[in-house]
Amino acid sequence: MFYIIGLGLCDEQDITIRGLQAVKKSSRVYLEAYTSILMVQKEKLIYSNDCARKEAFYEKPLILADRDLVETQSDEILSNANKEDVSLLVVGDPFGATTHTDILLRARALNIPTQVIHNASIMNAVGASGLQLYNFGQTVSLVFFTETWKPDSFYDRIKENIDLGLHTLVLLDIKVKEQRDAKYMNHPRYMSIPLAVSQLLEVESMRQTGILSPDTTLAVALSRVGGGDEHQRIVAGTLSELASHPAEAFGEPLHSLVIVGKRLHHLEVEYAEAFAVDKENWKAVARNNYGCALD
Amino acid sequence: MFYIIGLGLCDEQDITIRGLQAVKKSSRVYLEAYTSILMVQKEKLIYSNDCARKEAFYEKPLILADRDLVETQSDEILSNANKEDVSLLVVGDPFGATTHTDILLRARALNIPTQVIHNASIMNAVGASGLQLYNFGQTVSLVFFTETWKPDSFYDRIKENIDLGLHTLVLLDIKVKEQRDAKYMNHPRYMSIPLAVSQLLEVESMRQTGILSPDTTLAVALSRVGGGDEHQRIVAGTLSELASHPAEAFGEPLHSLVIVGKRLHHLEVEYAEAFAVDKENWKAVARNNYGCALD
Numbered sequence: 273m274f275y276i277i278g279l280g281l282c283d284e285q286d287i288t289i290r291g292l293q294a295v296k297k298s299s300r301v302y303l304e305a306y307t308s309i310l311m312v313q314k315e316k317l318i319y320s321n322d323c324a325r326k327e328a329f330y331e332k333p334l335i336l337a338d339r340d341l342v343e344t345q346s347d348e349i350l351s352n353a354n355k356e357d358v359s360l361l362v363v364g365d366p367f368g369a370t371t372h373t374d375i376l377l378r379a380r381a382l383n384i385p386t387q388v389i390h391n392a393s394i395m396n397a398v399g400a401s402g403l404q405l406y407n408f409g410q411t412v413s414l415v416f417f418t419e420t421w422k423p424d425s426f427y428d429r430i431k432e433n434i435d436l437g438l439h440t441l442v443l444l445d446i447k448v449k450e451q452r453d454a455k456y457m458n459h460p461r462y463m464s465i466p467l468a469v470s471q472l473l474e475v476e477s478m479r480q481t482g483i484l485s486p487d488t489t490l491a492v493a494l495s496r497v498g499g500g501d502e503h504q505r506i507v508a509g510t511l512s513e514l515a516s517h518p519a520e521a522f523g524e525p526l527h528s529l530v531i532v533g534k535r536l537h538h539l540e541v542e543y544a545e546a547f548a549v550d551k552e553n554w555k556a557v558a559r560n561n562y563g564c565a566l567d
Numbered sequence: 568m569f570y571i572i573g574l575g576l577c578d579e580q581d582i583t584i585r586g587l588q589a590v591k592k593s594s595r596v597y598l599e600a601y602t603s604i605l606m607v608q609k610e611k612l613i614y615s616n617d618c619a620r621k622e623a624f625y626e627k628p629l630i631l632a633d634r635d636l637v638e639t640q641s642d643e644i645l646s647n648a649n650k651e652d653v654s655l656l657v658v659g660d661p662f663g664a665t666t667h668t669d670i671l672l673r674a675r676a677l678n679i680p681t682q683v684i685h686n687a688s689i690m691n692a693v694g695a696s697g698l699q700l701y702n703f704g705q706t707v708s709l710v711f712f713t714e715t716w717k718p719d720s721f722y723d724r725i726k727e728n729i730d731l732g733l734h735t736l737v738l739l740d741i742k743v744k745e746q747r748d749a750k751y752m753n754h755p756r757y758m759s760i761p762l763a764v765s766q767l768l769e770v771e772s773m774r775q776t777g778i779l780s781p782d783t784t785l786a787v788a789l790s791r792v793g794g795g796d797e798h799q800r801i802v803a804g805t806l807s808e809l810a811s812h813p814a815e816a817f818g819e820p821l822h823s824l825v826i827v828g829k830r831l832h833h834l835e836v837e838y839a840e841a842f843a844v845d846k847e848n849w850k851a852v853a854r855n856n857y858g859c860a861l862d
Contacts, residue, residue: 396663
């Protein structure tokens with residue numbers, strides 16, 4: 273059996289009992305390298321340490337799988353999985369990335385039985401912001417802009433959502449450098465909330481459709497959702513408030529950002545108020561620009 | 568600390584390690600009654616049995632909490648939670664229902680610290696259908712129609728999604744009867760996939776916008792996602808194929824249905840083909856009515 277197991281959003285405590293049992297009976301356990309970066313404190317972002325920590329918890333040796341192994345050499349991971357149990361551990365839920373659909377299709381072609389073990393991902397845990405999941409439209413991704421490459425099709429998707437009054441979950445890019453040589457690895461680079469807001473406003477200033485405005489568009493930033501007060505950070509405010517908020521206040525990566533839509537309900541405002549940079553301004557914008565009837 | 572803990576989608580094996588640890592240190596553990604119905608085989612839908620099974624697993628006595636207790640008498644659940652640990656177990660992820668936002672707001676008002684422990688819910692596990700999460704628009708709910716009450720605002724939401732080419736997750740109603748007296752409980756009633764399809768087509772026949780068609784609209788039905796071959800059922804086909812498929816082929820409740828949007832990608836077609844009632848027709852409709860370039 274080939275298991276693909278979601279690890280959830282914070283650390284090794286977020287695996288399910290079903291997932292842990294699959295790990296324990298597997299003869300080989302792969303950990304997607306992309307994943308391991310997310311699951312430890314920033315100062316421990318060295319693979320060997322991370323692996324030691326996880327190995328102790330899972331009671332299994334772990335094989336690090338970089339994107340190339342998962343995407344183009346998946347037969348190595350799937351080798352012999354028709355005779356023994358093999359697990360691939362990934363951050364969040366396995367269906368967060370198309371890569372995992374590919375490896376499951378490949379397993380199917382090789383007549384290898386598969387089982388997916390689900391977990392929380394930002395696609396549902398975003399509810400922790402207090403914004404109701406049925407008020408969300410399509411999710412978009414925001415990649416790092418360069419001087420010459422500023423792909424902005426996400427803007428059209430946000431506009432479609434905003435025109436319907438819906439919230440938009442924006443997933444922020446992370447650049448994971450591959451292993452430089454046998455011994456060294458570069459640190460990853462992940463998009464911060466202030467950078468994401470600045471890129472959003474840069475596209476707005478080019479497109480000028482008025483869907484995003486520094487002082488009257490509300491947004492909520494999330495990281496390490498579900499990790500308890502020790503890890504989780506949720507920050508709510510206008511785009512300009514988030515842009516000028518200290519980067520460290522947004523916690524450890526990965527970060528996500530929700531652009532709030534006009535169907536905003538007063539109970540959503542009330543719940544998210546606890547996370548607001550400036551509670552009075554949060555309520556004022558919700559009342560004046562979103563038409564929320566607040567006390 | 569007041570913990571609200573997601574149990575995931577299938578059975579007691581789907582709780583996370585973090586969730587199980589919170590349960591074990593709690594002095595009172597509530598199980599939302601709505602939840603317990605979903606987590607056992609149909610023939611075991613008697614609360615006492617269910618509780619015995621869970622109690623053994625969690626090593627804790629469980630207190631059944633009906634909707635009324637969670638919604639209107641939440642202070643009883645929260646009692647003393649500023650001094651000891653109290654847990655409330657719910658199916659899926661805690662932010663799937665507004666009820667849980669309410670109890671968290673109430674805890675906040677009482678100065679009780681809270682922690683939410685996330686898990687998979689149908690909102691992200693729907694990816695198991697092979698349909699990509701970023702191609703989904705807003706989620707809708709479908710309630711049981713009666714002769715005189717056929718609320719159809721969900722149709723407008725589906726149309727908004729379809730006009731953008733997006734998939735729609737449709738959550739199907741369940742009627743959980745409350746305890747009749749101290750000893751007896753009625754069996755719950757849950758909406759089957761064929762009934763859901765028939766209600767959708769009934770509204771289409773009234774509205775006549777042409778967004779849904781028995782033979783050229785594709786859909787995917789899901790139940791017990793992530794439970795392995797023993798529990799999980801995913802069935803794909805046209806609306807008419809799903810309407811005439813035997814109800815038991817759709818597995819145990821809760822059921823969900825995805826209406827496929829026109830942005831359908833050929834890899835989504837290929838992945839979901841494994842679940843199709845009629846593989847050739849699945850591909851033919853994808854090719855002819857959705858414009859998918861298939862081999």
